[in-house]
Amino acid sequence: MTRLLLGRRPIGIVFAAPYAIFLAAVFAYPLGLAVWMSFHRYIFTAPGVSVPRPFVGLDNYRDVLTDPAVRQAFGNILVFLVINVPLTVVLSLGLASALNGAIRFRTFFRLSYYVPYVTASVAVVGVWLFLFTTNGFVNGVLGPLAPRPSWLVNTHLAMPSIAVYVTWKQLGFFILLYLAALQNVPKELYEAAAVDGASRWRAFRAVTVPGVRPATVLVVIVSLITGANLFTEPYLLTGGGGPDGASSSPVLVMYQRGIEQGHPDVGAAIGVLLVVAVLVIALINRRLLERD
Numbered sequence: 001m002t003r004l005l006l007g008r009r010p011i012g013i014v015f016a017a018p019y020a021i022f023l024a025a026v027f028a029y030p031l032g033l034a035v036w037m038s039f040h041r042y043i044f045t046a047p048g049v050s051v052p053r054p055f056v057g058l059d060n061y062r063d064v065l066t067d068p069a070v071r072q073a074f075g076n077i078l079v080f081l082v083i084n085v086p087l088t089v090v091l092s093l094g095l096a097s098a099l100n101g102a103i104r105f106r107t108f109f110r111l112s113y114y115v116p117y118v119t120a121s122v123a124v125v126g127v128w129l130f131l132f133t134t135n136g137f138v139n140g141v142l143g144p145l146a147p148r149p150s151w152l153v154n155t156h157l158a159m160p161s162i163a164v165y166v167t168w169k170q171l172g173f174f175i176l177l178y179l180a181a182l183q184n185v186p187k188e189l190y191e192a193a194a195v196d197g198a199s200r201w202r203a204f205r206a207v208t209v210p211g212v213r214p215a216t217v218l219v220v221i222v223s224l225i226t227g228a229n230l231f232t233e234p235y236l237l238t239g240g241g242g243p244d245g246a247s248s249s250p251v252l253v254m255y256q257r258g259i260e261q262g263h264p265d266v267g268a269a270i271g272v273l274l275v276v277a278v279l280v281i282a283l284i285n286r287r288l289l290e291r292d
Contacts, residue, residue: 031275037268044264060269070270072245073253074277076159077228080249081281083163085223089216092171096178097208110179114172121169125236128165152238158247162233170226174219181215182208221282228278231255250274 038060040053064070099110116124131137132151139146147154151161185208193203209216230249234241240256241248250270258267 034268034271037265038272040265042265042268044262056265060265061273063266064269064273069245069248070250070253073241073248073250076245076247077230077249079159080163080166080230081224081227083160084167084227085220087163087167088171088174088223089219091167092174092219093178093209093212093216095171096175096182097204099175100179100182110175113175116169117172121232122236124169125233128237132161149243152247153243155243155246158238158243159234162230162237162247165237166227166230166233170223174223177215177219178212181212185211217286220285224282224285225278228274 039055039057041056041059042053043051045051095113099106099113103109129136129152132139134150134153136150139150147157151157189207189211190203193207198206229251231251234247234249234252238247241252251274254267254270254274257270258264
């Protein structure tokens with residue numbers, strides 16, 4: 001009976017149990033609670049105070065889908081992902097390929113790309129604000145070519161600017177993923193390509209890109225999940241999604257509706273829709289990349 005319940009190797013269950021409990025407590029339970037809240041009229045109360053939380057069906061989802069700010073936030077995050085994901089894949093793969101070769105100061109460059117990723121976001125945001133505010137360094141260099149209004153207060157440039165910032169900040173992590181994948185590409189394939197007279201660009205397309213395809217799938221999925229959960233950057237860089245909501249994100253609107261405005265049921269509905277959207281997009285991307 002014990003073998004039937006625990007399988008042939010019960011020691012594996014023992015080692016996996018702490019992580020399973022962690023996932024259940026940190027992810028599964030909050031997600032289940034969010035789904036339940038999204039179908040009820042839910043309000044926060046003081047400990048020990050009980051209030052009715054009636055079932056309202058799809059009312060919260062109707063409120064969310066008819067809210068212009070929510071629709072704008074989902075549109076903004078789509079713009080962000082269209083810029084961030086391809087830019088992340090291209091730059092991280094290109095830089096990883098360069099750093100994988102025998103170049104001088106290779107360790108220094110690897111560390112330099114990784115430093116922004118491990119640096120606190122508040123500190124890095126301060127540097128970015130110094131560079132891209134109206135009177136910042138970049139506008140000073142561009143002079144009359146600088147956009148008016150400036151980058152982070154421009155309704156057309158705010159979200160693209162945040163997308164570039166996030167790409168730059170997280171580039172080091174994805175470079176490490178590609179560097180690890182490049183170690184598994186057989187060097188014999190490059191030698192065969194060289195014997196066939198292939199140029200470096202041709203060898204990169206024919207050997208490197210297919211060889212790191214599993215890493216590319218991982219990079220795309222992680223970029224999608226990270227981008228969909230965008231919060232810190234618009235909150236700090238544009239003062240909470242400005243100008244006029246041009247840089248707001250679903251997570252930011254969820255925080256504003258659920259915490260600041262005291263409507264956690266509406267915030268939960270936004271969160272559930274976001275989870276479903278991310279899962280669908282990630283699944284489609286994975287199928288397309290693996291099929292190709």
